[in-house]
Amino acid sequence: xxxKIYRALRLLWPGGMETRRHLRRLERTQWLPPEEFxxxxxxxxxxxxRHAYEHVPFYRDLYRREGIxxxxxxxxxxxxxxxxxxxxxxxxxxxRMLADDVPRDxxxxxxxxxxxxxxxxxxxxDDFWWNNAANEFRARRWHGVQEGERMAWLWGDxxxxxxxxxxxxxxxxxxxxxxxxxxxxxxxxxxxxxxxxQKWQPKLMMGYSTTLFLFARFLQxxxxxxxxxxxIEATAExxxxxQRQLIESVFQCPVxxxxxxxxxxxxxxxxxxxxxxxxxxxxxxxxxxxxxxxAPGQLGRVVVTSFHHRAMxxxxxxxxxxxxxxxxxxxxxxxxxxxxxxxxRTNDYLVTVDxxxxxxxxxxxxxxxxxxxxxxxxxxxxxxxxxxKVVCNQPVGEEWVAGIRKQIRERxxxxxxxSLAVVDDIPLTPSGKHRYxxxxxxxxxx
Numbered sequence: 160x161x162x163k164i165y166r167a168l169r170l171l172w173p174g175g176m177e178t179r180r181h182l183r184r185l186e187r188t189q190w191l192p193p194e195e196f197x198x199x200x201x202x203x204x205x206x207x208x209r210h211a212y213e214h215v216p217f218y219r220d221l222y223r224r225e226g227i228x229x230x231x232x233x234x235x236x237x238x239x240x241x242x243x244x245x246x247x248x249x250x251x252x253x254x255r256m257l258a259d260d261v262p263r264d265x266x267x268x269x270x271x272x273x274x275x276x277x278x279x280x281x282x283x284x285d286d287f288w289w290n291n292a293a294n295e296f297r298a299r300r301w302h303g304v305q306e307g308e309r310m311a312w313l314w315g316d317x318x319x320x321x322x323x324x325x326x327x328x329x330x331x332x333x334x335x336x337x338x339x340x341x342x343x344x345x346x347x348x349x350x351x352x353x354x355x356x357q358k359w360q361p362k363l364m365m366g367y368s369t370t371l372f373l374f375a376r377f378l379q380x381x382x383x384x385x386x387x388x389x390x391i392e393a394t395a396e397x398x399x400x401x402q403r404q405l406i407e408s409v410f411q412c413p414v415x416x417x418x419x420x421x422x423x424x425x426x427x428x429x430x431x432x433x434x435x436x437x438x439x440x441x442x443x444x445x446x447x448x449x450x451x452x453x454a455p456g457q458l459g460r461v462v463v464t465s466f467h468h469r470a471m472x473x474x475x476x477x478x479x480x481x482x483x484x485x486x487x488x489x490x491x492x493x494x495x496x497x498x499x500x501x502x503x504r505t506n507d508y509l510v511t512v513d514x515x516x517x518x519x520x521x522x523x524x525x526x527x528x529x530x531x532x533x534x535x536x537x538x539x540x541x542x543x544x545x546x547x548k549v550v551c552n553q554p555v556g557e558e559w560v561a562g563i564r565k566q567i568r569e570r571x572x573x574x575x576x577x578s579l580a581v582v583d584d585i586p587l588t589p590s591g592k593h594r595y596x597x598x599x600x601x602x603x604x605x
Contacts, residue, residue, distance in 0.1 A: 177285075177286065177289045178289045178292045178293050178296075179293075181289055181290050181292075181293035181294075182293035182296055182297060184293075185293055185294060185297045185440060185441065186297060188440040189297070189440060189493045189494065189495055190492070190493065190494070191440075191494050192494065193494050196440070196494035197235070199440065200235070200439065200440075200443055201233075201234070201235065203443070203466040204232065204235075204238050204443055204464065204466075205229065205232055205233075206466075207464065207465075207466055207468075207469070207472055207474060208229050208232050208238070208241070208474065209229040210258070210469060210472065211258075211472045211474055212228070212229045213229075214258040214259050214260045214261075215255075215256060215257070215258050215259075215471075215472055216255045216259075217252045217255040217256045218256075218472065218474065220255075221242060221244075222241070225240075225241075225242060227240060227241065238443075238475075239445075239452070241474060241475050242475065243447070243462055243475045243476075243477050244473075244474070244475060244476050244477070245476075245477055246279050246477075246478070246479070249279060249281065249473075249476070250279060250280070253280060253281065253282075253471075256281075256471050256472070257282060257470065257471055258469060258470055258471065258472070261284065261469060261470040265284050265285070265470070266282040266283075266284065266470055266471075267282065267283050267284060267285065267287075267288075268280070268282055269281055269282065269283055269421065269422070270421070271420070271421040271422060279421075279422060281422055281471055281473075282470055282471045283468065283470060283471065284469070284470045286467060286469075287424070287467055287468060287470075290424070290441060290467045291424035291425060294424060294425050294438055294441050295425050298417075298425065298428035298438070299363065299390075301428075301430050301431045301491075302389060302390045302415065302431055303389060304362050304363050304389060304390065307334070307335055308335065308362040308363065309335050309337075309359060309360065309361040309362050309363070310334075310335060310336050310337075310361055310362065310363045310364070310365065311336075311337050311338075311339070311352075311356055311359075311361040311363070311364045311365070311388070312336060312337070312338045312339070312364075312365055312366060313338075313339045313364070313365070313366030313367065313370040313371055313374055314338060314339075314340070314365075314366060314367070314370075337352075337355060337356075337359065337361070339352040339366075339370075339374070346377065349374055349377045349378075350377075350381070350383075352374075353374075353377075353378055353381075353383045353386065356386045357383070357385055357386055360386070360387065360388075361388050362388060362389050363388055363389065363390055363391075363392065364388045364390075364391045364392070364410070365391070365392040365394065365417070366391075366392075366393070366394070367393075367394070367395045367396055367593075368393040368394070368395065368396040368397065368398040368399075368402060369396055369402075369593045369595075371391060371393055371398075371402075371406050371414075372398075372402040372405060372406060375405050375406045375408075375409040375410065376405060376409075378409050379405070379408075379409050384409075386410060387410065387411060387412065388410060388412055389412060390412055390413055390414075390415050391406060391407075391410060391412060391413070391414045391415065392414075392415050392417040393406070393414050393415070393416060393417065394416075394417040394418070394419055395419075396593075397501060397502070397503045398414065398416065399523040399524075399527065401523070401524070401527060402527070415428070415429040416428070416429045416435050416501065417429070418435075418501050420478055420480075422473065422476075422478070423442060423463055423465060423473065423478070424441075425438060426438055426442060426444060426463060427444070427498060427501065430489060430491045430493065431491060432489055432490040432491040434485070434487070434489040434490075434491065434497045435485075435497060435498045435499070435500070435501070436489065436493060436495040436496065436497055436498075437495060437496045437497070437498055438495060439495055439496055440495065441465075441466060441467065442463050442464060442465045442466055442467075443463070443464040443466070444461065444462070444463050444464075444496070445461075445462040445463075445475075446459040446460065446461060446462070446482050446483070446484045446498075447459050447460050447462050447477075448460070452484075453483070453484050454484070455484050455485060455486035455487075455499075456483060456484075456485075456499065457483065457484070458481055458482075458483055458502055459481065459482065459483075459484070460477050460479075460480070460481060461477065461478060461480040461481065461482050462475050462476065462477050463475075463476055463477075463478065464476070480501065480503070481501075481502040481503055482498055482499075482500065482501050482502055483498065483499040483500050483502055484496075484497075484498055484499065485497040485498055485499040509537065509539050509545070509571075509596065509598050509600070510539070510542060510598070510600045511571050511572050511574075511575065512542055512543055512571075512572055512574040512575055513572065513574075517570060517571065521570055522535065522537055522547075522595065522596070523595075525563070525566055525567070526549065526563070531551050531552060531553050531555060531559075532549060532550070532551055532552075533550045533551060533552045534549075534550040534585055534593065535547065535548060535549045535550065535585070535595065536548045536585045536593075536594060536595060536596075536597065537595065537596050537597070538597040538598075538599075539597070539598045539599060539600050540599050541599065541600060542600050543574065543575060543576055544575070544576045544578070545567070545571060545575055545576070545577045545578070546578045546580075547563075547567065547577065547578065547579040547580070548580055548581075548582045548585055549563075549579070549580070549581050549582070550581075550582060550583065550584060550585055551581055555581060560579055560581065563579060564577055564579045567579070
């Protein structure tokens with residue numbers, strides 16, 4: 160009954176009717192035949208490029224310098240002629256990226272969490288939030304989860320967690336949400352949250368991949384069972400295979416990949432048939448390697464164009480994430496493209512002295528799967544130095560430290576200066592995330 164009441168109330172909230180309209184559109188576009196779907200994408204891209212050229216000084220000047228006019232963009236190949244923009248471009252041109260046909264009083268300031276460096280500040284309008292809400296409603300419906308059903312968050316960003324605001328606490332109650340603050344993940348709070356969930360039984364759990372893993376490991380150690388959501392969404396950080404296996408074992412349900420960012424909203428989601436779908440009827444997602452579209456199975460940079468960032472368009476914007484394109488049609492029958500995996504960020508990769516890059520998965524299997532390791536962090540300040548911190552939940556000796564250092568040296572080579580320290584704690588980022596890898600040496604994927 161509660162979901163029906165929620166959906167009725169949702170229509171009365173600001174943006175409720177608009178969200179419902181966007182949801183109806185998205186429910187339709189995902190089933191378009193492939194040719195119609197590509198035509199829809201072309202029309203959306205042509206519209207946002209023309210809008211940016213006519214109303215956004217940054218893009219108008221950029222495209223004129225490149226000798227490109229909106230009339231030139233007729234195909235997806237034409238679209239790839241447009242320059243890729245970076246976070247540095249956005250930071251340096253915020254004012255010039257604002258559209259002159261959107262009233263300033265409609266702009267809503269936002270920013271990324273800055274978990275990998277300086278936060279990115281940008282502006283949206285309410286329509287961005289309504290589109291993203293509809294996008295998430297649709298994706299969860301794939302698994303039989305309706306808006307308004309019980310949802311437990313293991314989250315950390317203060318803009319989303321209601322701990323400090325009675326208004327947000329009330330809103331969370333109305334939305335049928337419960338929160339565990341990932342920034343304050345004490346054993347006492349995890350136990351209290353676990354007892355709540357045992358009684359409340361959420362249909363959906365969502366959280367940072369690391370937080371979900373730590374919570375699942377806590378439940379396993381305490382013998383706390385019988386929390387049985389239908390699905391769990393892992394987001395914000397890459398979920399490694401050992402983490403997924405433990406979470407699914409503890410909660411006895413599938414873990415769904417949910418790829419999103421603060422500036423773009425939800426961009427990819429795993430369907431009921433198991434495929435990770437790019438939600439490319441709301442944004443156009445490319446994976447670029449060596450300056451060209453990546454082949455299926457090839458690692459490349461994520462480049463995204465939002466169809467609905469009209470106040471401050473993001474066109475061919477790279478967010479430093481890496482992914483692998485699948486290219487396989489999905490058994491679910493949707494025309495949304497499929498990805499093999501989200502491989503992490505460019506700074507999730509470390510570099511050896513001779514220029515080879517090492518994925519953070521190396522440390523996931525070396526350290527995270529060990530029962531004595533609670534957490535770790537690897538920092539590469541330059542090409543020749545690697546600083547490793549490890550938090551253990553039981554005493555370890557010099558022999559253990561020497562053995563770990565030896566395995567790292569075998570992978571990174573004798574030229575690498577390796578520091579390894581067992582520490583009591585590793586601070587979280589301001590948004591409550593844990594950074595396993597901090598690399599100041601960028602591998603050259605292009």
